[in-house]
Amino acid sequence: NAGVTQTPKFQVLKTGQSMTLQCAQDMNHEYMSWYRQDPGMGLRLIHYSVGAGITDQGEVPNGYNVSRSTTEDFPLRLLSAAPSQTSVYFCASSYGTGQETQYFGPGTRLLVL
Amino acid sequence: GESVGLHLPTLSVQEGDNSIINCAYSNSASDYFIWYKQESGKGPQFIIDIRSNMDKRQGQRVTVLLNKTVKHLSLQIAATQPGDSAVYFCAENSGGYQKVTFGIGTKLQVIP
Numbered sequence: 001n002a003g004v005t006q007t008p009k010f011q012v013l014k015t016g017q018s019m020t021l022q023c024a025q026d027m028n029h030e031y032m033s034w035y036r037q038d039p040g041m042g043l044r045l046i047h048y049s050v051g052a053g054i055t056d057q058g059e060v061p062n063g064y065n066v067s068r069s070t071t072e073d074f075p076l077r078l079l080s081a082a083p084s085q086t087s088v089y090f091c092a093s094s095y096g097t098g099q100e101t102q103y104f105g106p107g108t109r110l111l112v113l
Numbered sequence: 114g115e116s117v118g119l120h121l122p123t124l125s126v127q128e129g130d131n132s133i134i135n136c137a138y139s140n141s142a143s144d145y146f147i148w149y150k151q152e153s154g155k156g157p158q159f160i161i162d163i164r165s166n167m168d169k170r171q172g173q174r175v176t177v178l179l180n181k182t183v184k185h186l187s188l189q190i191a192a193t194q195p196g197d198s199a200v201y202f203c204a205e206n207s208g209g210y211q212k213v214t215f216g217i218g219t220k221l222q223v224i225p
Contacts, residue, residue, distance in 0.1 A: 031159075035215075036115070040120075040217060041217065042184070042202065042204075042214065042215030042217050043157070043204075043215040043218050044215075046212060048211065058211055059211070087165070088152075090156050090157070092156075097209050101147070101159045101162065102147075102159070104156035104157045104158070105156050106154075106156050107154075107155070107156050113135055
């Protein structure tokens with residue numbers, strides 16, 4: 001099993017550009033989520049999904065879109081990048097709804113100029 | 114979780130000694146707690162968890178202690194090794210994905 005994979009590892013964007021961060025898991029987990037990690041702050045939930053076709057907003061959803069067309073994939077889209085979105089983004093998956101172990105991907109480091 | 118600004122608290126430990134990393138959680142309704150290890154440039158990795166009906170749980174070289182009275186969680190690492198050098202943070206869960214709160218973390222430096 002590859003676990004949770006994320007691409008790209010690193011990306012530089014200009015303000016206003018859009019991009020998609022990819023996330024895939026091969027553990028047949030129903031639950032997937034996106035977090036951002038910023039200096040001096042704990043991980044913050046952006047969006048999450050409890051199954052294919054179902055998504056919901058987390059703590060900091062503004063500026064991001066998600067979709068879940070398959071169990072395996074959960075892409076995160078930045079619609080119009082802003083410098084405030086410079087961060088490290090982690091995708092995670094779990095069998096259950098947060099009271100289960102979450103498995104994290106290696107992260108995508110995003111710099112918005 | 115911790116609230117210490119931009120700089121992570123750092124714990125320096127001699128190789129072979131025991132390490133104790135502390136975490137204060139905020140929500141008295143939290144009933145599930147997790148410790149994660151994050152190495153530089155990598156994603157968080159699950160270490161150990163504990164539910165609120167327990168005070169102590171042991172894993173391989175790690176022990177988590179939960180004191181619900183003072184809302185305090187600790188992670189003990191026995192015989193600390195250089196490979197234990199990382200940031201460790203706790204998470205509290207009061208039910209569901211959207212109710213997980215992550216701490217900022219403590220950087221553990223192991224001195225050879």
